[in-house]
Amino acid sequence: MILCSWMISLWFSVEEENRREVQLLPSPSTRLPSETLNSSMATDASDHPLLDLTLSMRVGTQRPSPGEESQSRAKSLQVLRQQTAEQIRLAAAENAYAERMREVTKMEMELAEKEYARARLVWERAREEVKKVERMKEMATGRINSACLEITCHSCHQRFRP
Secondary structure, eight states: OHHHHHHHHHHHHHHHHHHTOOOOOOOGGGOOHHHHHHHHHHHHOSSSOOOOOOOOOOSSSOOOOHHHHHHHHHHHHHHHHHHHHHHHHHHHHHHHHHHHHHHHHHHHHHHHHHHHHHHHHHHHHHHHHHHHHHHHHHHHHHHHHHHHHHOBOTTTOOBOOO
16 A cells, blocks of 8 residues: 555656646747847848747656546556555455464464363372372381381390381
8 A cells, every 4th residue: 555655646746747847938928129129020021031939948857748648647547556456465365374374373272272281181190199109108107117116126125216
């Protein structure tokens, strides 16, 4: 869209430049009296052909004919349409890419949630195993303590103290 607005502003600036053409031709009503005298003398003399010595100055480019101008406008309009179509095509491609990325992200999120659920399940099983091992350790410690109380020295008859 930026390119389209740039093309439109460029077209308008060319049109504005064409409007600013300056022509330096005096109209017949604004001629100086001396010019009028000289021009009447030149027309009265039959031996001198009439020469068109009017000068004009233009700033900018020469104004194109109406046919050329309409061709130019049609061509610039065609270029503008092609650029617009290209931008629409690019926007559609970007939209399709974004939609595909949303789908991929959604699938990755679902996969991550499943992995998290499995990891949580493994962690809970491991915690249960740790609790079971701690209970077995306490039971073994109790048995060892009671076994130690039964051990006595045969010579002094004192009990074993761990």
